[in-house]
Amino acid sequence: MTMDIVGKNYHRYILRKILFIVGCIVAMILVLGYATTIGTSGISAWEVYRDIFYHFVDPSKCDAEVDWAVFTVRLPRIMTGLIAGMSLGVAGAAMQSMMKNPLADPYTTGISSGASFGATLAIVMGFDLAGLGGTAGLVVTAFVFSLIPAAVIILVSSLRNTSAATMILAGIAVMYLFNACTTLIKLGASDASLSAVFQWSIGDLSGATWQSFYVILVFTVVGSAILMAMSKKLNILITGDKSATALGLNAHRLRIMLLAIISLMTASVVCFTGIIGFIGLVAPHIVRIFLGSDNRYLIPASAAFGALLLMVADLISRVIIAPTFLPVGVITAFIGCPLFLYLLIKQRRSMW
Numbered sequence: 001m002t003m004d005i006v007g008k009n010y011h012r013y014i015l016r017k018i019l020f021i022v023g024c025i026v027a028m029i030l031v032l033g034y035a036t037t038i039g040t041s042g043i044s045a046w047e048v049y050r051d052i053f054y055h056f057v058d059p060s061k062c063d064a065e066v067d068w069a070v071f072t073v074r075l076p077r078i079m080t081g082l083i084a085g086m087s088l089g090v091a092g093a094a095m096q097s098m099m100k101n102p103l104a105d106p107y108t109t110g111i112s113s114g115a116s117f118g119a120t121l122a123i124v125m126g127f128d129l130a131g132l133g134g135t136a137g138l139v140v141t142a143f144v145f146s147l148i149p150a151a152v153i154i155l156v157s158s159l160r161n162t163s164a165a166t167m168i169l170a171g172i173a174v175m176y177l178f179n180a181c182t183t184l185i186k187l188g189a190s191d192a193s194l195s196a197v198f199q200w201s202i203g204d205l206s207g208a209t210w211q212s213f214y215v216i217l218v219f220t221v222v223g224s225a226i227l228m229a230m231s232k233k234l235n236i237l238i239t240g241d242k243s244a245t246a247l248g249l250n251a252h253r254l255r256i257m258l259l260a261i262i263s264l265m266t267a268s269v270v271c272f273t274g275i276i277g278f279i280g281l282v283a284p285h286i287v288r289i290f291l292g293s294d295n296r297y298l299i300p301a302s303a304a305f306g307a308l309l310l311m312v313a314d315l316i317s318r319v320i321i322a323p324t325f326l327p328v329g330v331i332t333a334f335i336g337c338p339l340f341l342y343l344l345i346k347q348r349r350s351m352w
Contacts, residue, residue, distance in 0.1 A: 016291070017291050017294075017297040017301065020287075020290060020291055020301055021297075021300055021301050021304050024301070024304035024305050024307075024308050025304055027308050028082065028304065028307055028308050028311060031308065031311045031312060031315060032078055032082070032311065033045040033048050033049055034315070035074075035078050035311065035314070035315045035318070036048040036070055036074045036075060036078060038074075038315075038318055038319060038322075039069060039073065039074060041065070041066075041069050043066055043069060043070070047063075047066055048070055051063065051066050051067055051070050051071075052070065055067060055070075055071060076208050076209050076210050076212075076213060077205050077206070077208040077314070078311065078314070079208075079210075079213050080205055080208035080209075080212050080213045080216065080272070080273070081205050081208070081307075081310050081311050081314045081328070082307045082310070082311055083213060083216045083217050083220055083307070084205075084216055084269045084272075084273050084276065084279075084310060085279055085283070085306040085307035085308070085309060085310030085311060086220055086224070086303040086304070086306055086307040087216060087219065087220040087223070087224075087265045087266070087268065087269050087306075088106055088266065088269060088276065088279040088280040088283070088306050088310070089279060089280065089283040089284060089287075089302035089303050089304075089305060089306020089307065089309075090220070090223065090224045090227060090265065090299055090302055090303045090306070091106040091223070091262045091265045091266050091280055092104075092105050092106055092279070092280030092281055092283060092284045092285075092302065092306070093283075093284035093287070093288075093295065093298050093299050093302035094227050094234065094258055094261075094262055094295075094299065095108060095258075095262055095280070096284055096285070096288075097234045097235075097237065097238055097293070097295055097298070098164065098234060098237055098254070098255050098258045098259075099164040099165075099167070099168060100164060100237070100238055100240075101164065101165075101168065102285055102288075103281070104168060105280040105281040106262060106265070106266035106280040107175075107266070107275070107277070107280065108168055108171045108172075109149055109150045109153055109167075109171040109174075109259065109262070109263055109266075110149030110150070110152075110153070110171045110172070110174040110175035110178060111146045111147075111149060111150055111263055111266045111267055111270060112146075112175070112266075112270055112275045113149065113174070113175040113176075113177075113178035113179050113182070114145045114146040114147070114148050114149040114150075114174075114178050115142040115143070115145060115146035115267065115270040115271055115275070116142075116178070116179075116182050116197075116200075116201050116275065117145050117178045117179075117181050117182045117185075118141040118142040118143070118144060118145025118146065118271075119138055119141065119142040119145075119197065119200050119201075119271075119274075120182045120185050120186065120189075120197050121141060121145070121185065122137060122138040122141040122142065123138065123189075123193050123196045123197050123200070124185050124186070124188070124189040124190075124193045124197065125185065127141060128140075128141060129141045129144050135207065139212075139271045139272060140271075142270065142271040143267050143268070143270075143271035145178075146263075146266075146267040146270055146271060147263060147264070147267055149171065149174040149175065149178065150259060150260070150263035150267075152170070152174055153167055153170045153171055153174065153259065154256055154259060154260060156170055157170075157252070157255070157256055157259075158256065163241075164255065167255065167259070199274070199327060200274040200275075201274060201275055202274065202275065202327045202329040202330060203273055203274040203275050203276035203277065203327055203328055203329025203330075203332070204273065204274050204327045204328060204329065205273055205314055205328050206325060207272075208272065208273070212272040212273075215268055215272070216268050216269055216272060218268075219264055219265050219268035220265060220268070223261050223262070223264060223265040224265075224299065224303060226261055227258070227261060227295075227299055228296075228299055228300070230254075230257075230258070231295035231296045231298075231299055232295075232296070233249060233254060234258075234295040235293075235294060235295050235296070236249055237249070237251055237254060237255075238293060266280070273328075274327075274329065275329060276310065276328060276329045276332055277329060277332060277333055277336070278332045278333055278335070278336030278337065278340070279306050279309055279310050279332055279336070280306070281336070281340070282309070282336040282339065282340050283302050283305045283306035283309050284298065284302040284306075285340065286305065286339070286340075287301045287302050287305050309332070309335070309336075310328070310332065312335070313328050313331040313332045313335055314328045314331070316331050316335075317330070317331045
């Protein structure tokens with residue numbers, strides 16, 4: 001009888017986690033439909049869903065004007081926000097688990113400051129690592145420079161067996177260094193260049209294209225698949241380095257591997273969208289409050305909730321002072337900060 005009760009409670013426990021993920025996915029579909037209706041041409045949500053269905057099943061039935069508005073103008077931005085939110089949510093969940101620190105996020109390694117430095121070089125000084133020019137050159141330059149801080153931390157960690165706290169502090173030190181370099185370049189920048197750097201640095205989805213979506217999608221899918229495969233090891237890592245070593249796990253080597261994966265995922269987002277804060281910090285933290293710290297469910301749930309959170313923030317940024325768009329990074333801060341504080345105050349038990 002006791003075993004039956006335990007079994008039922010366990011099934012309810014798992015069902016709650018699955019329903020949370022499914023609920024986020026359903027909400028994402030609803031937000032996508034509504035967000036795609038916003039624009040100069042009046043398109044209903046039903047027309048959006050119908051066009052998406054016919055676009056893939058029977059393109060001959062698509063209304064050309066509606067299809068152009070949906071797939072050429074509106075969906076690239078919405079889908080880039082969706083996949084970027086997923087990537088930041090997953091990276092944040094993995095980062096917090098590997099560091100056992102709820103304040104860790106994908107930008108802890110200094111990735112954002114490195115990318116900002118690269119973007120500032122490209123915008124202000126015309127520096128282009130790939131020689132492509134324009135937006136493509138900026139993206140490549142920001143991507144390469146975003147990986148430098150992560151590479152420095154990995155190198156330092158390899159030379160000396162460092163703890164999770166030391167890796168965070170090293171990331172903060174590198175971040176301040178790159179921020180100082182960025183500030184020096186800004187001092188000699190023109191007003192137009194400063195405006196472009198500012199818009200990029202606070203996060204914006206207005207320049208999103210299908211190309212940016214596909215690039216982020218590849219890094220997100222591959223990275224998330226690897227992190228899901230390592231979720232049990234992440235669960236062991238949460239118990240502490242001594243326990244992990246006793247179970248035959250090399251905690252230091254695992255952290256370096258995880259850091260490399262998280263860095264690539266985050267860099268793929270930052271180089272296209274700029275620095276969108278709070279998603280990687282807030283999304284996994286909120287999910288952990290409701291579902292616990294089991295990474296087998298935390299990672300996919302953070303992906304779904306992170307995508308939903310960024311889609312909602314982008315939707316608000318497009319309608320709050322329409323027809324003018326606010327940078328989505330501003331909205332994520334306004335949403336994330338009070339929500340995060342409220343949940344921290346309300347939450348009284350340990351989440352780890």
